[in-house]
Amino acid sequence: MSRLVLVFLLIVVQACAQKTYWGELDKLGKFPSKLKEVSGMEVTEEGKIWVIEDSGNKDKIYRVDKDGDIKESLKIDHAKNQDWEDLTIDKKGNLYVGDFGNNKNARKDLVIYKIPKDELDKKEPNADKIAFKYPQQKDFPPETDSLYFDTEGFFHLNDYLYIFTKNRTRPYSGKSLIYRVPDKKGEYEAEYLGSLFLCADQDHCSVTSADISPNGKTIALLSYGFVFLLTDFTAPDFTKSSIKIIDLQTDTQIESVCFYDNGSLLIADEENKYGGRKLYELKLD
Template sequence: MRFSLLLALLPSLFIMCAQYGQLTPIADLPKRLNESSGMVAVNGEAVWIIEDSGNPDKIFKVDLQGKLLKEFKVKNARNHDWEALAQDPEGNLYVGDIGNNENHRQDLVIYKLPDPDKEKGDKIDSEKIHYRYPDQDKYPPKRKDFRYNAEGLFYKDGFLYVVSKDMTRPYQGEARIYKIPAVPGKHKAELVSVINTCDDSRRCSITGADLSPDGKTLVFLSYGQLWVFKDFKGDDFTSGTIDLIDLRANTQLEAITFLDNNTLLLSDEWSGGGGRNLYRYTLN
């Protein structure tokens, strides 16, 4: 009987391994969060999550068992295309309305929210950090210059760093890092790094980014791969080592955050009958 049961489970186990690869699923996200696009960890016990375009102007707190704990409507904000979430040491959140698939937006903005764990009620204030790219002068540019979409965002030493998602055709396989002061107002971003990823437009386009709590490790995420940056100096992120990790995962991974200096949490969107999960991955 046990052998027969094992044989019956083998196809499902094979599909799961092929889909999740090196990732360890730890929870199903709530069904209402089908399109998680940004995430930050909260005291090693929960995560704040946002969703992208077409979804509410809200942030959601979910524990590591997948239970929805709290939600806030963000005031003075609109979810045009929320694609990334970051946090500073004081607990302020930064919601990146930085999705720009058509490369035509002139209203890119990052919303700064006070520490939501100190807020009451079901609404939270926001301030606007507007920015523009220093190297874009046409809206939209020619398709060969479609490099002004972004889905990665992280905080470091008083600045926000936006990581572009390459949509050029023919595909160039670049990730550009832009630096913006983490203060409300209108800013011209500064280009600080251009990183060659690889030549597969699906697996080499960046969908998430985060910096470890100790500031020593930067990670980029794509649909199935992870770039790990270490030993860099200041914000010259190409000055150290860069390791590419094949997660062997076949799922629409959109969000990543450090749980601690060596442990990552990742989430994916519901797609093709799978996903909407929270995963753990430990860096070597």
């Protein structure tokens, strides 16, 4: 039996061993037409909801309410939206914008913008740049079986930003690579922490957003139609986490997830032919 067949069988066995649960999204509201492509979302300690849009949209962050209505918008000074894909926050209230969308795996200018909490009171807040590169990537783009370096999900924990890459490999391997970079201004080579196998279906198993619960005990990795809940981990090693798969029962392009509290998630989707442009809540058991 060839090595390729053995790898394929291993992936199938792992996928079959993972029980899938049904999730029920509770629609909270609909975003206005100017927010058709919400790609990242985060909630502050005070309950404020911030969202961003991805490539082709303005260099702004938006504060919305639970109905999806815009309450304010802030243009980020010296920050260009090449492909903003996720949003996270630290315990001090500093916001981080991940400009690391990389569909073709060809970018060499990956950056995370750090917006200090005290800048959020300004109409055009300043942001620090955290530039980084993936040490495993040698070619731009790499061969099709090595397309691991698109990114749409990250979160903050203990002075680091943890990054989960979006797999675009062909044939599809089902793995997300995990990295971290310091949360301070500078230029870094991202620290490789390992890989995580989610499942073998490319349509449902590629990470589109990530977050960690306020108590630090659960990680949510979003994909198209699924959310993967990781528990029983000890940072910085997430590779041995227990994984619970929840099928969200939707065909819309789900792009954003964040914890509203330890027991619930906020989820947003982009507008496509199936609908979308909505804000949802998912209660966790």
